[in-house]
Amino acid sequence: MSDIVYDIPDIKESVARHTLAVLVDNEFGVLARVIGLFSGRGYNIESLTVAEVEHDKKLSRITIVTSGSEMVIEQIKRLIESMVPVYKVNDMTVEGKDVERELALVTIKGNKRVEEVAKTFEARLVSAAGENCVFEITGTSKKVDDFIEVMRPLGIVEMARSGVVAIAGNKRK
Amino acid sequence: MSDIVYDIPDIKESVARHTLAVLVDNEFGVLARVIGLFSGRGYNIESLTVAEVEHDKKLSRITIVTSGSEMVIEQIKRLIESMVPVYKVNDMTVEGKDVERELALVTIKGNKRVEEVAKTFEARLVSAAGENCVFEITGTSKKVDDFIEVMRPLGIVEMARSGVVAIAGNKRK
Numbered sequence: 001m002s003d004i005v006y007d008i009p010d011i012k013e014s015v016a017r018h019t020l021a022v023l024v025d026n027e028f029g030v031l032a033r034v035i036g037l038f039s040g041r042g043y044n045i046e047s048l049t050v051a052e053v054e055h056d057k058k059l060s061r062i063t064i065v066t067s068g069s070e071m072v073i074e075q076i077k078r079l080i081e082s083m084v085p086v087y088k089v090n091d092m093t094v095e096g097k098d099v100e101r102e103l104a105l106v107t108i109k110g111n112k113r114v115e116e117v118a119k120t121f122e123a124r125l126v127s128a129a130g131e132n133c134v135f136e137i138t139g140t141s142k143k144v145d146d147f148i149e150v151m152r153p154l155g156i157v158e159m160a161r162s163g164v165v166a167i168a169g170n171k172r173k
Numbered sequence: 174m175s176d177i178v179y180d181i182p183d184i185k186e187s188v189a190r191h192t193l194a195v196l197v198d199n200e201f202g203v204l205a206r207v208i209g210l211f212s213g214r215g216y217n218i219e220s221l222t223v224a225e226v227e228h229d230k231k232l233s234r235i236t237i238v239t240s241g242s243e244m245v246i247e248q249i250k251r252l253i254e255s256m257v258p259v260y261k262v263n264d265m266t267v268e269g270k271d272v273e274r275e276l277a278l279v280t281i282k283g284n285k286r287v288e289e290v291a292k293t294f295e296a297r298l299v300s301a302a303g304e305n306c307v308f309e310i311t312g313t314s315k316k317v318d319d320f321i322e323v324m325r326p327l328g329i330v331e332m333a334r335s336g337v338v339a340i341a342g343n344k345r346k
Contacts, residue, residue, distance in 0.1 A: 021333070029212040031221070032205060039202040047224045048204070051275075051334035061333055099300045099307050102224075103276035105340040124311075127272045127342040134272050134342055138297075138311055160194070160234055161224035162335040167278040169300040169307055 017046070018073050019092040019100060019166045022062040025085035026052055034062060034086070037079055043068065047102075047163030059087070065164045092166040099169040103162040104144045106135045109155050117154070121147045132157060190219070191246050192265040192273060192339045195235040198258035199225055207235060207259070210252055216241065220275075220336030232260070238337045265339040272342040276335040277317045279308045282328050290327070294320045305330060 024030045031050055038045050046065040053059040066076065077089050092098035105126070108114055110133040118125065118135050121143070127134035137147050141164060148159065197203045204223055211218050219238040226232040239249065250262050265271035278299070281287055283306035291298065291308050294316070300307035310320050314337060321332065 027212075031218070032208045032212045035205045035208055039200075039205045045204070045223075047222075049220075049222045049335045050218075051220045051336040053332070063333065099278060099309075101276060101278055101299065101309055103274060103311055103335055103338055105272060105274055105338055107340055126274065129342065134340055136272075136274055136311060138276055138309060158340055159226070160236065160338045160340045162222045162276055162338045163224040165276055165278055165333045165335045167280055167307055167331055167333045169302065 014069050015067055017065060017067050019164055020064045021090045021092055021166055022080055023087040024060050024062060026058050026060045030085045033083060034080060043076060049163045049165055063165055097169045098166045100140055100164050100166045101138055102141050102144050102164050103138050105160045106151060107132055107157040108151055114154050117150050123147060187242050188240055190238060190240050192337055193237045194263045194265055194339055195253055196260040197233050197235060199231050199233045203258045204235065206256060207253060216249060222336045222338055236338055270342045271339045273313055273337050273339045274311055275314050275317050275337050276311050278333045279324060279329060280305055280331040281324055287327050290323050296320060
């Protein structure tokens with residue numbers, strides 16, 4: 001039954017956004033394999049970040065935002081976990097109370113209105129040359145989306161987003 | 174001649190860190206192929222971020238930090254550019270004056286010293302529960318490294334980094 005479900009991409013019921021944190025060996029064949037697992041099966045990746053785990057340079061932490069029903073997400077988790085150099089997959093969304101943040105750099109022609117919007121969103125000016133200003137904004141994806149939405153009619157020149165980073169937030173310990 | 178150079182990974186002279194911004198079709202087979210190109214040839218990826226380009230949801234921007242000699246980087250650029258759904262590869266490092274930023278979420282047991290360090294680095298408290306505090310810090314990779322270096326002996330519980338995002342900074346127009 002489960003096989004059939006995964007082959008029908010337009011089952012929209014109970015499809016939700018999930019953020020997966022995957023701890024893997026810091027070898028880049030591993031990243032290619034994890035991503036290949038998604039692309040090979042037609043699973044969507046909304047954003048992906050990967051960086052070394054600080055206290056152990058041999059490990060990398062991949063954060064993937066994807067969408068799917070509970071069954072599909074469970075299947076993805078199991079497939080990733082069955083890969084040899086994967087140590088752990090945490091569904092941050094299910095565990096709840098996670099802190100999710102994203103970083104964006106946005107270049108925009110500066111003017112009074114732009115400065116006001118930046119201030120409202122607590123965006124920080126990190127570079128200015130001529131009429132162009134580069135703002136750094138961090139927050140939930142929703143906040144970054146909103147900032148861009150308001151800035152867009154004011155003339156965005158260039159933009160780069162990091163994708164989502166997530167960490168357990170409201171744990172007891 | 175060039176083929177020989179790429180097969181000798183221990184040529185260390187003039188090896189430098191490069192940040193590549195790659196604009197691709199927003200299909201995830203593409204990401205797997207770009208990464209496969211690195212892993213297949215033994216090129217190192219220090220960090221990678223990918224997210225949709227806001228003004229055109231059909232495009233994604235992949236930012237890859239890698240290291241290599243000028244020749245290797247040039248070869249990587251050419252290989253990526255020859256992939257069909259790739260529109261553009263910018264070596265942000267070579268173009269110079271780019272703005273590079275990284276985001277990290279760091280969970281640490283809070284105390285007076287931790288608060289002081291956070292304040293010095295302009296890290297923002299984004300979640301607190303019991304004795305654990307989650308700080309968000311943004312800056313150059315160097316600044317994030319330094320923050321972690323100072324915080325580590327104070328007891329880091331968990332950490333997640335976004336990897337580098339880069340944008341052209343000091344352009345005339």
